[in-house]
Amino acid sequence: MKQSRPAPDIWLFVCIASLLAIGIVMVYSAGAVLAFHEYGDSYYFVKRQLLFAGLGLVAMYFTARTDYRIWRKYAKVILLICLVLLIAVLIPGIGVVRGGARSWLGISSFGIQPSEFMKLGMILYLAQWLSRADYDISSFTRGLLPPLGLMGLAFGLIMLQPDLGTGTVMMGASMLIVFTAGARMKHLGLLALSGVAGFAALIAAAPYRLKRITAFLDPWSDPLGAGYQIIQSLYAIGPGGLAGLGLGMSRQKYSYVPEPQTDFIFSILAEELGFIGGMAVLGLFLVLVWRGMRIAITIPDTYGSLLAVGIVGMVAVQVVINIGVVIGLMPVTGITLPLISYGGSSLTLMLTALGILLNLSRYAR
Numbered sequence: 001m002k003q004s005r006p007a008p009d010i011w012l013f014v015c016i017a018s019l020l021a022i023g024i025v026m027v028y029s030a031g032a033v034l035a036f037h038e039y040g041d042s043y044y045f046v047k048r049q050l051l052f053a054g055l056g057l058v059a060m061y062f063t064a065r066t067d068y069r070i071w072r073k074y075a076k077v078i079l080l081i082c083l084v085l086l087i088a089v090l091i092p093g094i095g096v097v098r099g100g101a102r103s104w105l106g107i108s109s110f111g112i113q114p115s116e117f118m119k120l121g122m123i124l125y126l127a128q129w130l131s132r133a134d135y136d137i138s139s140f141t142r143g144l145l146p147p148l149g150l151m152g153l154a155f156g157l158i159m160l161q162p163d164l165g166t167g168t169v170m171m172g173a174s175m176l177i178v179f180t181a182g183a184r185m186k187h188l189g190l191l192a193l194s195g196v197a198g199f200a201a202l203i204a205a206a207p208y209r210l211k212r213i214t215a216f217l218d219p220w221s222d223p224l225g226a227g228y229q230i231i232q233s234l235y236a237i238g239p240g241g242l243a244g245l246g247l248g249m250s251r252q253k254y255s256y257v258p259e260p261q262t263d264f265i266f267s268i269l270a271e272e273l274g275f276i277g278g279m280a281v282l283g284l285f286l287v288l289v290w291r292g293m294r295i296a297i298t299i300p301d302t303y304g305s306l307l308a309v310g311i312v313g314m315v316a317v318q319v320v321i322n323i324g325v326v327i328g329l330m331p332v333t334g335i336t337l338p339l340i341s342y343g344g345s346s347l348t349l350m351l352t353a354l355g356i357l358l359n360l361s362r363y364a365r
Helices: 010-039 044-065 070-088 114-130 140-159 164-180 185-205 207-217 228-240 265-298 302-326 344-361
Strands: 095-098 101-107 110-112
Touching: 010 044, 010 265, 010 344, 044 344, 070 114, 070 140, 101 114, 110 114, 110 344, 114 140, 114 164, 114 302, 114 344, 140 164, 140 185, 164 185, 164 302, 228 265, 228 302, 265 302, 265 344, 302 344
Parallel strands: none
Antiparallel strands: 095 101, 101 110
């Protein structure tokens, strides 16, 4: 008689469901004013978010019930599709420009963001590649450089859009996989130094990025320009105090905080729900990361371990960057808060990836 697998990690599932529910409520609360002003419908953003959440939950159900080892077989095909989409989005007439970046494929207001799917595609492929028994990642030229070259290619295509935030998350999650696979610390240290130099070059190459750095160091040097976003974000967080102004009572969402339903949704959440609400959300993310790392440590095979590390790393890096930007600890870069912010591609991709993590939890000890 075939032995059935245990149910997925209940704590992990509760965290995902709780963050998704909070996100839907906050997308309505933070985006209602802008939605009415732009589209004449206060429910515009939340209705679309519910649609994307439904699609994402269907995808999560599918991936949670699919044996994670099957992705090993299709990892290369998935990565190639993601690369083709990244190239297609750069072609005029095919890629759609929004917010100054050619990052979308689609028609009218409906579209997908290929760079979001590349994050998961890269994780699936690196986990498959670096878990091979005959692969020696301790060698710099034969082991470490090939995956770095692939990561660099994907990052370069994403930067041509340009989308520094998504590219940084992909690289961060990928480097965690490389580290976990056994790369030597000496090699990673040298790469870190060259990475800092490359990051500085990217900033210097684009004047708007340099302005974001100077605004990060002193927002008040340009309060109506580069420093505007962070100043308004802090104006939202400060009055929230311990318990907040109350759900729906934000003042900064009235055309003060830019993109209140996406990149800066946490500042509106902190204003309305206060320190307690903000810490509750961060607590849920911490539990999610803890359960994910527990799965990575206790799952019996290397492929499953690297896959879990990549998915958890993707969530953790994205949360750190988004929250860091919102509270003024990092320069402004456009990136969503997982499961909370409005966004179809990011939400669907995240739920799909977390479904794989739920499936991995069924095989962990």
